[in-house]
Amino acid sequence: MKPFDYIRAGEIEDVAGGQIIAGGTNLLDLMKIQVVAPDALVDITRLDGLSDIAEHEGGLRIGALVTNTTVANDARVRAGWPLLSRAILAGASAQIRNKATTGGNLLQRTRCPYFYDTSQACNKRAPGSGCAAMGGAGRMLAIFGTSEHCLAAHPSDMAVAMAALEAEVEITNASGETRCVPMNDFYRGPADRPDVETVLGDGDLVTAVILPTPRAGERQTYRKVRDRASYAFALVSVAGSVRMEGDTIKDVALAYGSVAPHPWTDQKVVEMLEGETASNELFQRAAEALVPETAPHPDTEYKITLLRRTFIAAMRQLTGLADSAGTDISRAHS
Numbered sequence: 001m002k003p004f005d006y007i008r009a010g011e012i013e014d015v016a017g018g019q020i021i022a023g024g025t026n027l028l029d030l031m032k033i034q035v036v037a038p039d040a041l042v043d044i045t046r047l048d049g050l051s052d053i054a055e056h057e058g059g060l061r062i063g064a065l066v067t068n069t070t071v072a073n074d075a076r077v078r079a080g081w082p083l084l085s086r087a088i089l090a091g092a093s094a095q096i097r098n099k100a101t102t103g104g105n106l107l108q109r110t111r112c113p114y115f116y117d118t119s120q121a122c123n124k125r126a127p128g129s130g131c132a133a134m135g136g137a138g139r140m141l142a143i144f145g146t147s148e149h150c151l152a153a154h155p156s157d158m159a160v161a162m163a164a165l166e167a168e169v170e171i172t173n174a175s176g177e178t179r180c181v182p183m184n185d186f187y188r189g190p191a192d193r194p195d196v197e198t199v200l201g202d203g204d205l206v207t208a209v210i211l212p213t214p215r216a217g218e219r220q221t222y223r224k225v226r227d228r229a230s231y232a233f234a235l236v237s238v239a240g241s242v243r244m245e246g247d248t249i250k251d252v253a254l255a256y257g258s259v260a261p262h263p264w265t266d267q268k269v270v271e272m273l274e275g276e277t278a279s280n281e282l283f284q285r286a287a288e289a290l291v292p293e294t295a296p297h298p299d300t301e302y303k304i305t306l307l308r309r310t311f312i313a314a315m316r317q318l319t320g321l322a323d324s325a326g327t328d329i330s331r332a333h334s
Contacts, residue, residue, distance in 0.1 A: 001031050005040040009047055013174045016203040018042035022065055022101045025092075026108040035116060035125055050103075050207055053077075058213035061170070064103030064206045068158065069094070071102060081211055083220035083239055087161035090224045093231045103206040105158045106169065106186070107198070110261075111140060111233055112152035123149045124194040131194075138299040140233065143307075144260040146296045150194035153258050155233045159183070160257035161222055163265060164239035168210040174203030180210060187262030197261070215251055218243045223314045224257075225306060234258040236307045238314040247277045249319060256290075259307060266290055278319035283312045 009015050018040030021027055030036045044050065050065040053074055060080075062071055071077055072088040092100065114120045114132040121130035133141060133151045142153040168180040187198055200206070220241040226232040237257035243250040252273045256264040272286045287308040295301045316322035 002037045008043045015042050015205050016174050023099045023104050025100045059211040062209045066102050068097040068100045080214035083222045084161045086222040087157040091157035110152040111155045127195045138297040141297050141300050142260045143295045143300050143303050144264045145189050147190045150190035154262050160255045160263045161239045163255035163263035164253050170208040172207045219318050221317050238310050242318045249273050283315045287311045
């Protein structure tokens with residue numbers, strides 16, 4: 001590792017001019033292999049107001065320093081936003097969840113192997129150097145939202161759940177001014193600058209995530225398909241919530257993970273489902289509309305079929321068509 005300065009931030013304005021560190025579960029690994037080499041680390045763990053979960057206008061405000069374990073086990077989260085708890089518990093290991101923070105999870109970097117290999121070209125790591133993944137092995141790459149400059153997928157489980165729940169990211173700048181950005185607007189697509197991943201500017205700090213009021217009677221689920229049962233990143237994932245009136249589907253919210261540079265949503269699929277009677281035929285049509293016919297990389301062709309099947313299984317659970325619905329569906333309380 002290269003030498004760096006270590007700064008303990010006492011106020012928000014102290015975060016400018018260095019790489020922010022909290023739990024460090026991703027950043028420290030990247031520093032050890034010199035994928036990133038900041039001149040200064042700014043420790044934010046002593047800032048006030050970032051470590052609590054509090055009620056907020058009918059929902060919850062989850063501070064950026066609240067650990068993944070604390071969020072997943074919070075009784076209010078489990079009751080009102082169970083898919084968030086389920087998604088967090090599907091990620092990483094217990095040891096990492098004990099250290100990883102809410103803000104850090106949203107800002108973790110891709111697991112694209114070419115990003116981690118400093119001998120390979122990567123526009124996300126070294127802008128303008130090229131994208132070795134284009135002609136290389138790419139089983140974990142994205143199938144949506146890519147560009148000619150980057151095919152990397154975002155790895156977070158929690159961010160996918162937050163997108164489906166229509167959460168907002170609270171951002172505070174160096175002047176102490178705060179703004180809230182919808183989760184679906186927080187991330188930027190790669191375009192010609194894959195290294196710029198979010199709307200955060202210089203001196204901006206993620207201070208919290210805001211969960212909206214849960215809708216009475218909605219059903220929630222999180223389905224993650226991976227190579228092994230634990231401590232593995234998703235191949236594809238689906239986070240969803242619906243409210244049912246008899247057999248009619250209402251108030252649909254869906255997000256998809258490990259298939260795009262950020263949590264992926266598709267409004268046209270939501271519109272296909274809302275107001276319709278739940279059926280296998282409806283879900284098949286929606287699945288075909290969701291996924292492209294071809295993938296941008298030959299190694300990710302399998303994700304087309306896998307995401308369709310995972311989407312259908314999630315919808316069957318959410319609407320009660322699946323025999324195993326009782327074991328996989330969580331209901332949010334009013």
